Amino acid sequence: LHQHGAEIVQVSTDDISPRLMQRALAAYYVLVSAEASSNLCRYDGFRYGVAVAEEEVNFNGNSETSDLTPLERQYSASRSFGFGTEVKRRILCGTSVLSSDRFHTYYEAAAKLRAALAEEMHSTLKEKVDLLLVPTVLSLPHKIDQGSLVDPTAMFANDVMTVPASLSGLPALSIPRQTQEPSSTFSYGMQLISSRLNESMMFQAGKVLECMN
Amino acid sequence: TPYKMIIHYQALTRRILTHPRIRRDFSQWSVDSEKGVVCFQGKPRYQTVIGLEIHAQLDISTKLFSGCPVDGNHRGTGCGSTSPTSLSSSSSLSSLFQKPNTSVWPLDVAVPGVLPRLSQEAVQAAVLSAAATKCELPRVSRFERKHYFYADLPLGYQVTQQRWPLAREGRLRCQRSNRGNKKAKPSKKSRMAGDDDNDDSFTVRIERIQLEQDTGKTVIMTNPKTRRKESLVDFNRAGRALIEIVFYPDLRSSVDAATAVETLRSLLKHIGTCSGRMEDGSLRCDLNVSIAPLENMDQEKTSITTQNKDHAIVQHTGNRVEVKNLNSLRQVQLAAEYEAIRQAEAAANGSPTLQETRTFDVKTNQTVTIRTKEVAKDYRFMPEPDLPPLILNEEVFGTPGMDLEGFLESNLPELPEDAQRRLKTSYGLSDYMASVLTGDPPAIELFDTAVHHANRQLTMDRERKKVPETVANLLCNELFALVRELEMQRLIEEGILDGTGETSVRFSRVDGNQLGEVVALVLEGSISNTMAKQLLRVLYEESNELKQFSAREVAQKRGFQLISDSVELAKIAHRVIAENPEEMERYKLGGKFARKITKFLLGKSMAASQGNAHPERLNEVLVEVLEEIAPLSKE
Numbered sequence: 141l142h143q144h145g146a147e148i149v150q151v152s153t154d155d156i157s158p159r160l161m162q163r164a165l166a167a168y169y170v171l172v173s174a175e176a177s178s179n180l181c182r183y184d185g186f187r188y189g190v191a192v193a194e195e196e197v198n199f200n201g202n203s204e205t206s207d208l209t210p211l212e213r214q215y216s217a218s219r220s221f222g223f224g225t226e227v228k229r230r231i232l233c234g235t236s237v238l239s240s241d242r243f244h245t246y247y248e249a250a251a252k253l254r255a256a257l258a259e260e261m262h263s264t265l266k267e268k269v270d271l272l273l274v275p276t277v278l279s280l281p282h283k284i285d286q287g288s289l290v291d292p293t294a295m296f297a298n299d300v301m302t303v304p305a306s307l308s309g310l311p312a313l314s315i316p317r318q319t320q321e322p323s324s325t326f327s328y329g330m331q332l333i334s335s336r337l338n339e340s341m342m343f344q345a346g347k348v349l350e351c352m353n
Numbered sequence: 354t355p356y357k358m359i360i361h362y363q364a365l366t367r368r369i370l371t372h373p374r375i376r377r378d379f380s381q382w383s384v385d386s387e388k389g390v391v392c393f394q395g396k397p398r399y400q401t402v403i404g405l406e407i408h409a410q411l412d413i414s415t416k417l418f419s420g421c422p423v424d425g426n427h428r429g430t431g432c433g434s435t436s437p438t439s440l441s442s443s444s445s446l447s448s449l450f451q452k453p454n455t456s457v458w459p460l461d462v463a464v465p466g467v468l469p470r471l472s473q474e475a476v477q478a479a480v481l482s483a484a485a486t487k488c489e490l491p492r493v494s495r496f497e498r499k500h501y502f503y504a505d506l507p508l509g510y511q512v513t514q515q516r517w518p519l520a521r522e523g524r525l526r527c528q529r530s531n532r533g534n535k536k537a538k539p540s541k542k543s544r545m546a547g548d549d550d551n552d553d554s555f556t557v558r559i560e561r562i563q564l565e566q567d568t569g570k571t572v573i574m575t576n577p578k579t580r581r582k583e584s585l586v587d588f589n590r591a592g593r594a595l596i597e598i599v600f601y602p603d604l605r606s607s608v609d610a611a612t613a614v615e616t617l618r619s620l621l622k623h624i625g626t627c628s629g630r631m632e633d634g635s636l637r638c639d640l641n642v643s644i645a646p647l648e649n650m651d652q653e654k655t656s657i658t659t660q661n662k663d664h665a666i667v668q669h670t671g672n673r674v675e676v677k678n679l680n681s682l683r684q685v686q687l688a689a690e691y692e693a694i695r696q697a698e699a700a701a702n703g704s705p706t707l708q709e710t711r712t713f714d715v716k717t718n719q720t721v722t723i724r725t726k727e728v729a730k731d732y733r734f735m736p737e738p739d740l741p742p743l744i745l746n747e748e749v750f751g752t753p754g755m756d757l758e759g760f761l762e763s764n765l766p767e768l769p770e771d772a773q774r775r776l777k778t779s780y781g782l783s784d785y786m787a788s789v790l791t792g793d794p795p796a797i798e799l800f801d802t803a804v805h806h807a808n809r810q811l812t813m814d815r816e817r818k819k820v821p822e823t824v825a826n827l828l829c830n831e832l833f834a835l836v837r838e839l840e841m842q843r844l845i846e847e848g849i850l851d852g853t854g855e856t857s858v859r860f861s862r863v864d865g866n867q868l869g870e871v872v873a874l875v876l877e878g879s880i881s882n883t884m885a886k887q888l889l890r891v892l893y894e895e896s897n898e899l900k901q902f903s904a905r906e907v908a909q910k911r912g913f914q915l916i917s918d919s920v921e922l923a924k925i926a927h928r929v930i931a932e933n934p935e936e937m938e939r940y941k942l943g944g945k946f947a948r949k950i951t952k953f954l955l956g957k958s959m960a961a962s963q964g965n966a967h968p969e970r971l972n973e974v975l976v977e978v979l980e981e982i983a984p985l986s987k988e
Binding site (some may be wrong): 171174175178180181182184186187188211215230235239240243247251 | 462463464498500502503504507508509510584731733734735738856938
């Protein structure tokens with residue numbers, strides 16, 4: 141990039157505070173789970189999608205569902221059957237953070253954090269630099285047969301580098317990087333983040349980095 | 354037999370319960386419909402406290418977020434229209450008789466992959482409604498999601514405005530009806546009192562007005578094949594734009610509550626934002642009823658906190674009860690009264706009512722529990738991520754550079770109470786006339802035009818003084834009748850209007866200018882009142898053929914002219930005299946007899962001319978003829 145005429149500076153911690161960056165991941169997952177739990181409410185199997193047959197629902201003399209109406213029992217059965225584990229996890233998390241006794245502690249705090257981070261990112265990209273260059277991931281993917289051993293929360297941690305751009309609503313581009321050792325399959329990707337509506341500059345720089353490979 | 358006795362008991366109860374002023378129950382509790390005081394054995398014990406929540410369907414061409422036309426088939430694109438008061442009564446016809454699930458776009462049934470887009474018409478209609486109720490309109494309001502699961506809520510959440518509503522802190526001024534006395538003058542107290550509450554009027558404060566989506570409609574039917582009860586859902590209504598109007602619990606009686614609903618209903622109808630038909634569900638009412646003990650039997654000293662919506666949780670009187678889905682003013686009144694007594698009885702027996710939601714059973718005139726809310730429902734309100742904040746700027750108002758004030762000035766019609774006041778003070782019209790005209794907004798405009806035009810045509814002040822009254826009379830008595838007779842039936846038959854529309858001079862083929870001319874002709878003495886009515890009818894019925902002629906020209910062509918010709922009048926006079934020989938004998942006695950008989954003959958002559966004789970000329974001619982036939986000796 142320097143060869144192509146870019147000036148490289150290191151973004152100071154005054155412009156984007158590490159404290160906010162560290163909490164960004166948590167804020168992101170609170171907000172994302174909340175929105176997911178809300179957006180997925182429509183999947184009840186009545187108008188489209190997967191539904192569990194009525195006979196199977198009513199047969200269930202489960203005490204957990206005894207205080208539900210028949211409609212709610214039907215919904216629960218279809219949704220429990222149709223949603224995968226990770227989805228269910230996020231729905232439950234989202235429902236929890238939106239509940240009235242937790243809303244202020246979790247959702248509102250996350251929203252405030254998002255606003256603060258977005259403010260910092262926007263002003264940095266407006267006044268200090270045109271593009272940010274950061275890694276896309278901090279760790280390489282786990283092997284497929286180890287999938288069930290990985291703690292879900294640890295999996296979330298992989299998103300720490302992509303979360304700030306999502307929270308701030310900024311365009312970002314990930315560019316693969318040539319691996320150092322010819323034997324390894326994966327390497328850490330590079331990420332460019334630009335200010336809003338500045339995609340063209342981002343694509344230009346991205347092309348340079350791509351050709352570098 | 355016991356069976357017969359039960360029937361008798363029920364019939365008796367029903368008759369007593371529908372007595373207009375006092376609602377009595379067999380347990381010796383009663384409540385006064387007008388004052389809301391609950392009595393035990395005739396002694397006042399509690400005060401009724403009522404809060405209203407009204408959902409009004411906005412009368413616009415599409416749904417709130419999906420762009421789906423409201424009547425399903427007949428309209429083109431509704432988005433982008435800047436006129437929320439366009440004639441849309443045709444849509445109500447079709448929407449009433451639509452087949453289920455025919456007016457549905459993907460967003461209305463939550464098909465994945467569609468995003469909401471706020472209708473400009475809806476915002477404009479909501480803003481007008483808020484302005485008409487004198488609300489504050491903050492520049493920014495926001496949408497939120499209210500989550501719960503139900504078959505008629507396809508998204509699993511309702512988009513509404515909980516924390517940042519469109520409007521706040523408004524008020525509604527209501528008139529207590531003078532029972533049946535249409536021509537009564539307002540009491541001296543109310544004329545002088547201005548804005549203060551008194552026996553004739555009261556004010557209800559509005560806490561908030563918010564925009565929200567309507568749900569689908571659930572119907573319970575028995576499946577003919579399986580013989581089991583099924584709930585069926587119709588999504589035609591899902592996604593329609595509603596405004597929810599929440600009142601502070603300022604109301605104190607069932608009659609006042611019904612009055613407030615009616616006042617709001619006709620106000621929204623007047624400004625054109627809601628068709629206001631409770632039977633069809635375009636205006637729905639929820640009641641919140643509670644009671645407060647009367648301290649020392651003194652109504653004024655009763656402590657009722659009315660600052661917030663969760664009102665009147667006064668010790669030992671139970672919590673407020675919500676009664677939902679009332680479909681008529683009568684139901685509002687009956688439900689409020691029943692609840693007041695039920696709660697009073699329960700409180701006095703030491704087991705105050707729980708906070709609960711009830712519905713009204715029309716067969717028994719009683720409220721019935723839907724569910725007991727031991728735990729309040731948690732709706733998990735979340736800011737709506739798919740919609741930006743709603744900013745009341747020129748984009749919303751549709752005209753570059755227009756702000757809220759400018760928008761209201763060009764779009765908010767004259768409000769009923771302002772129009773009534775203006776008609777009474779500027780024109781001196783009676784309460785009754787003013788309210789008839791105000792009841793049909795186009796009539797106000799027609800009236801103004803007619804008065805203006807008549808004044809231009811008349812030259813003498815004493816003629817001009819009578820213009821407003823004459824115009825009002827002709828408008829209210831003749832023109833309305835003509836429209837009703839000749840226009841309404843045709844429009845209904847042609848399917849342009851449904852049968853529930855009220856007569857409006859909007860459909861009149863005679864306009865304000867023509868009416869003004871006719872009035873001028875009457876007051877300048879060219880035609881009689883009877884002729885005016887006939888002329889009006891001719892102008893109406895033959896409006897196409899007579900388009901290019903002025904009313905005056907038509908009057909002349911059709912011979913509507915007061916008879917001023919002496920020969921004609923003399924003929925009439927002679928005839929009348931000949932028909933009344935006895936009176937003529939009395940006339941010949943002279944003096945006061947002569948004067949009396951002259952008057953009598955004048956009346957008869959006028960009648961003989963069918964009211965078409967010029968009064969002064971007739972008088973002159975009659976006197977001449979009498980002198981000729983029976984000259985009196987000079988005394």
